[in-house]
Amino acid sequence: MSEDEPTGRNRLQGKAANHASGQLFPQRRGQGRGASAPARKSSASAGASGRSVQQHLSQVEKLTREIALLTSYTGDTVYRLRYDTMKYDYISPAVTKLLGFAPEEMKKINFRSLIAETKLVTNGMRIVHSFEELEQVRRKGDVGKWQADYLIRTKDGRKVWVSDISHPWFDETGKVIGSVGSLRDVTDRVEAEAQIREELERIANTDALTGIANRREFFNVLEKELKRIHRTEMDITLLLVDIDNFRKINEIYGQDVGDKVLVDITRIVQACLRETDMQARIGGEEFAVLLPDTSVQGGVWVSERIRERVQKHEFVLGLDQAAVQCTVSIGVSSAVPGQDISASTLFKLADTRLYIAKNSGRNQIAVDEVQHTH
Numbered sequence: 001m002s003e004d005e006p007t008g009r010n011r012l013q014g015k016a017a018n019h020a021s022g023q024l025f026p027q028r029r030g031q032g033r034g035a036s037a038p039a040r041k042s043s044a045s046a047g048a049s050g051r052s053v054q055q056h057l058s059q060v061e062k063l064t065r066e067i068a069l070l071t072s073y074t075g076d077t078v079y080r081l082r083y084d085t086m087k088y089d090y091i092s093p094a095v096t097k098l099l100g101f102a103p104e105e106m107k108k109i110n111f112r113s114l115i116a117e118t119k120l121v122t123n124g125m126r127i128v129h130s131f132e133e134l135e136q137v138r139r140k141g142d143v144g145k146w147q148a149d150y151l152i153r154t155k156d157g158r159k160v161w162v163s164d165i166s167h168p169w170f171d172e173t174g175k176v177i178g179s180v181g182s183l184r185d186v187t188d189r190v191e192a193e194a195q196i197r198e199e200l201e202r203i204a205n206t207d208a209l210t211g212i213a214n215r216r217e218f219f220n221v222l223e224k225e226l227k228r229i230h231r232t233e234m235d236i237t238l239l240l241v242d243i244d245n246f247r248k249i250n251e252i253y254g255q256d257v258g259d260k261v262l263v264d265i266t267r268i269v270q271a272c273l274r275e276t277d278m279q280a281r282i283g284g285e286e287f288a289v290l291l292p293d294t295s296v297q298g299g300v301w302v303s304e305r306i307r308e309r310v311q312k313h314e315f316v317l318g319l320d321q322a323a324v325q326c327t328v329s330i331g332v333s334s335a336v337p338g339q340d341i342s343a344s345t346l347f348k349l350a351d352t353r354l355y356i357a358k359n360s361g362r363n364q365i366a367v368d369e370v371q372h373t374h
Helices: 008-020 037-072 095-099 131-139 187-205 215-232 246-253 255-271 296-312 343-358
Strands: 077-082 087-091 115-123 146-153 159-170 176-185 236-243 278-283 286-292 328-335 365-367 370-372
Touching: 077 095, 077 159, 095 159, 095 176, 159 187, 187 215, 215 236, 215 278, 215 286, 215 343, 236 246, 236 255, 236 296, 236 343, 246 255, 255 278, 255 286, 255 296, 286 296, 296 328, 296 365, 328 343, 343 365
Parallel strands: 328 365
Antiparallel strands: 077 087, 077 176, 115 146, 146 159, 159 176, 236 286, 236 328, 278 286, 365 370
């Protein structure tokens, strides 16, 4: 037996060593305790991959922190909204101050459930009239930047106006899957705009001198009242009141005195009316009075009351001047339920009767082409 050939004792010792090392089979020549070359390569690759994932996660976390930092410096709420659920994929912490909900709460809420009113939606110069219409257009990808003003319920039950400005959010295929935008509290702006509109409308519908309705507003109300009488089955009466010889007052005493007479007569007429009645200045010295739920007989009674009070009133011009006396002539027309009559026709009837009253000596009331003399 050669020196290289292991003896039986040596073979047993080798097996014992292998067993002690946890190896059921002896290693081939050239193998050691370390992994094979492919195994070492695979292990190195896995380690590199793990480090890459960790680096990517670290970059995402860093980017998330930077986004949170940037959005914390603005009062606007930045978001990303998914259309399939109408829930937020991301929404910045500023939403808590805006609506009272924490970002995590908002992610669980369907945003549309908070909207009480859609006030304005625009796409450039194009107006979209409803939220549903806007969503259909946006899902098709036909909308770039868009803006909507919403009246939204907050967590504590208040309502605030919020401006929503956003752009489409596309997936990898170019399909619109949501929107990315910002929310801003515009309650003060919306309320200020409403006040301005109301004031402009008031100015447009009011006579500047007397403060009562003007011709435009009078005819708007008259049209509505003529439609209403078909539901209420109540008459409506129209009076046209004209100041007699008003041009002479202006010529003798001047326009300032003439204006004072107009204001005083406005007050006299108004004192003869109910809260539901309407008075308007429709021309220089001509006034119209609308008496809802009033028959022609009731209209004549109100006309007589106005005529008497104007006749008895002393229009004081100033401390060193004598008072001026004025009279008015009045034309009366009326409409009853079921009667097919327009606002212009009813007005023309009263105007015709006013002409009769003035040409019958003035200080008169005319109704049904018959003048009432005094």
